[in-house]
Amino acid sequence: MQAQTLILFQAPSLKQSAASSSTTQTRAKQVNNRDASQSNLTAEDYIQLGNKYSNSGNELHLKIECYRKAFDLYKKEGNTKQQASTLEAIARMHHQQGNQQLALEELKQTISLYRYSHHNSFHNSYALLSRVYKTLGNYPEALRYGQAAIKNSLDIHDTTSLSFYYLQLGYLFHDLKQPDEALKSCENAMQHVQESRKDDDVYNTLSLAVNVMLEQKKAKEALHYIGKVTKDTPPGSVKSAAMVTLFKAQCHIALKQYPLARKFIIRSEEYLNEIDKSNDPAFLNDSYRMGVYQVAGELYMATKEYSKSRYYFNKMVQVNEQVNYLSESVLHQYLLFKLDSAQGNFKEALQHHQRYLVLKDSIFNEAKSQQFANLQIQYETQAKVQSIELLTKRNEMQQAKLKQKDFQQTVFLIGSVLLLLLLILVYSRYRLKQKSTKLLEGKQEEINRKNESLRQLLEEKESLLHNKDELLEEKRWLLKEVHHRVKNNLQIVMSLLNSQAAYLDDDKALTAISDSQHRVQAMSLIHHKLYQSDKMGTIAMDEYLKELVNNLSDSYSLHDRIRFQLDIAPIEMDVAVAVPLGLLINEAVTNCLKYAFPEHKEGVVYLSLIELSRTQYQLTIADNGIGVMDTSDLLPGRSLGMKLMKGLSKQLGGSLTLDNTEGLKINVLFTPTLITQSDGLQTK
Numbered sequence: 074m075q076a077q078t079l080i081l082f083q084a085p086s087l088k089q090s091a092a093s094s095s096t097t098q099t100r101a102k103q104v105n106n107r108d109a110s111q112s113n114l115t116a117e118d119y120i121q122l123g124n125k126y127s128n129s130g131n132e133l134h135l136k137i138e139c140y141r142k143a144f145d146l147y148k149k150e151g152n153t154k155q156q157a158s159t160l161e162a163i164a165r166m167h168h169q170q171g172n173q174q175l176a177l178e179e180l181k182q183t184i185s186l187y188r189y190s191h192h193n194s195f196h197n198s199y200a201l202l203s204r205v206y207k208t209l210g211n212y213p214e215a216l217r218y219g220q221a222a223i224k225n226s227l228d229i230h231d232t233t234s235l236s237f238y239y240l241q242l243g244y245l246f247h248d249l250k251q252p253d254e255a256l257k258s259c260e261n262a263m264q265h266v267q268e269s270r271k272d273d274d275v276y277n278t279l280s281l282a283v284n285v286m287l288e289q290k291k292a293k294e295a296l297h298y299i300g301k302v303t304k305d306t307p308p309g310s311v312k313s314a315a316m317v318t319l320f321k322a323q324c325h326i327a328l329k330q331y332p333l334a335r336k337f338i339i340r341s342e343e344y345l346n347e348i349d350k351s352n353d354p355a356f357l358n359d360s361y362r363m364g365v366y367q368v369a370g371e372l373y374m375a376t377k378e379y380s381k382s383r384y385y386f387n388k389m390v391q392v393n394e395q396v397n398y399l400s401e402s403v404l405h406q407y408l409l410f411k412l413d414s415a416q417g418n419f420k421e422a423l424q425h426h427q428r429y430l431v432l433k434d435s436i437f438n439e440a441k442s443q444q445f446a447n448l449q450i451q452y453e454t455q456a457k458v459q460s461i462e463l464l465t466k467r468n469e470m471q472q473a474k475l476k477q478k479d480f481q482q483t484v485f486l487i488g489s490v491l492l493l494l495l496l497i498l499v500y501s502r503y504r505l506k507q508k509s510t511k512l513l514e515g516k517q518e519e520i521n522r523k524n525e526s527l528r529q530l531l532e533e534k535e536s537l538l539h540n541k542d543e544l545l546e547e548k549r550w551l552l553k554e555v556h557h558r559v560k561n562n563l564q565i566v567m568s569l570l571n572s573q574a575a576y577l578d579d580d581k582a583l584t585a586i587s588d589s590q591h592r593v594q595a596m597s598l599i600h601h602k603l604y605q606s607d608k609m610g611t612i613a614m615d616e617y618l619k620e621l622v623n624n625l626s627d628s629y630s631l632h633d634r635i636r637f638q639l640d641i642a643p644i645e646m647d648v649a650v651a652v653p654l655g656l657l658i659n660e661a662v663t664n665c666l667k668y669a670f671p672e673h674k675e676g677v678v679y680l681s682l683i684e685l686s687r688t689q690y691q692l693t694i695a696d697n698g699i700g701v702m703d704t705s706d707l708l709p710g711r712s713l714g715m716k717l718m719k720g721l722s723k724q725l726g727g728s729l730t731l732d733n734t735e736g737l738k739i740n741v742l743f744t745p746t747l748i749t750q751s752d753g754l755q756t757k
Contacts, residue, residue: 157183331372409425618639641682657722664714
């Protein structure tokens with residue numbers, strides 16, 4: 074038998090009932106005197122008067138009487154909704170008294186009154202019905218109403234008590250030995266209580282979850298879950314901290330980590346002393362006290378410290394003698410039986426085991442008798458229903474026999490007519506099929522001829538496809554060879570220009586040759602890229618422009634005096650677009666390097682190529698140099714470079730603008746006719 078965790082919900086102890094009994098008779102006299110002197114009390118007065126009584130002892134009886142009088146007055150007034158609310162409260166008190174059958178009848182009447190008043194909030198009544206059926210041992214109905222409470226709460230978006238409903242459902246699954254469903258209900262309950270951050274609700278839910286995990290021999294998982302919950306919602310009261318300490322002690326005992334368990338037991342006893350000193354009525358001292366003594370006794374029994382174990386078990390029994398929890402008495406007798414067996418006290422062990430069986434059987438028989446009564450009522454009702462259904466069926470069978478005779482005669486006549494029609498139809502279909510067969514044979518011959526023609530065409534197609542791959546491969550290598558030779562020819566042109574420069578002394582001529590070399594280099598670089606790439610018709614602009622800028626920087630020996638900032642989108646463009654674009658960038662960057670930073674000044678050249686849309690792009694070349702002093706120099710007729718840039722912009726299908734505000738900034742907004750992006754080629 075698996076040890077239980079800390080019990081959360083118990084009836085008031087006998088001490089609490091005795092403490093309140095001194096005021097019970099006084100209040101009873103007061104209400105009787107008031108009833109005699111004020112016969113005109115309203116239903117609300119009786120409700121307020123009943124609320125002054127406690128929910129224990131004789132005061133609970135007086136409280137029920139007040140609510141009953143209020144119910145009668147609401148009934149006279151015709152206030153159906155208040156009748157239902159008051160009767161539900163009375164049923165709750167009868168359930169607490171142990172009068173489950175009366176509570177059951179009252180709750181069913183409550184739901185009928187709510188429906189009559191068009192009230193759609195039934196979840197509180199359903200939840201209470203679930204608890205009553207559980208007490209009666211009728212677990213199928215308890216489950217049905219427990220789930221109905223959750224469904225109604227979600228349907229009307231009233232989740233105030235949803236965590237409690239899930240927890241109540243978890244206890245039902247736990248009693249029915251369905252641990253997985255019980256843990257699932259705990260998860261749902263924990264989700265809602267952690268949203269509201271109600272400390273008590275969180276740790277009450279944790280109690281059931283730990284209990285189920287320990288019964289499944291999942292002590293490690295239980296410890297991990299305790300850590301997760303305490304991290305998300307740290308204990309906000311002594312009660313919560315005490316519960317967590319006791320849970321950890323149980324887990325370490327299950328894992329046979331007895332030194333750790335001993336530390337947590339000692340801490341649990343310290344919490345028990347703190348609770349005793351605080352006299353906090355909100356905490357159930359007897360429940361926690363029994364839990365501490367029970368777990369301590371189990372620890373010392375496991376470590377074979379039998380004298381200490383018996384000491385704590387005896388204290389546990391003494392506490393239960395004051396509150397008389399029957400389920401706890403069953404567990405206590407079982408624990409004492411185990412202790413006596415371990416010590417060899419077989420006579421005492423036998424006595425405890427017999428008491429354990431008697432107490433267990435008493436609970437079983439009581440629940441079983443209640444369940445049998447419910448089953449008997451269901452059986453009798455079902456028998457009556459079946460009897461009525463049987464008589465109805467007999468009558469229906471007699472009527473059916475009479476109708477069957479008439480039906481058979483009608484069917485025979487109709488069948489004969491249909492058979493004749495069917496024979497006629499079959500013969501006509503046979504004649505039609507013969508004609509269709511002849512037509513199909515003629516068409517089949519034609520299809521066979523066409524199939525033979527298609528077969529020949531397919532053979533020819535396969536032959537062409539085979540040769541096509543070879544031709545494409547040959548074309549690819551020829552294109553590579555063309556690009557390689559073009560690149561070599563351009564390199565020869567550059568070498569010739571370089572040789573020609575060696576025989577010139579005129580600075581303007583040398584500058585013109587140098588500019589021409591850069592232009593040829595820009596075109597040569599494109600063909601070099603095409604030769605190296607597997608793609609024969611497109612250029613990756615980001616790689617090409619980075620290499621073009623590096624070549625210009627090296628040719629002018631900048632030595633980091635002029636830095637480049639590049640912002641180039643990963644775009645692939647057709648050779649017909651890349652060549653004029655490369656030449657335009659070559660002219661603009663060369664202009665920056667030659668004129669923007671005189672006298673070895675330092676600066677930055679910014680180069681950007683971005684995609685504005687799927688067909689439109691913007692090129693920007695800017696510097697933070699001195700700019701252009703005479704704006705007339707920017708006219709195409711005054712400068713070959715500017716004339717080239719204007720022409721190249723028009724060739725790209727774009728427009729060129731200049732800004733001489735802070736340095737010189739060149740913007741080219743263009744829409745090329747051939748653009749290839751990363752997702753494939755697009756052609757306008």
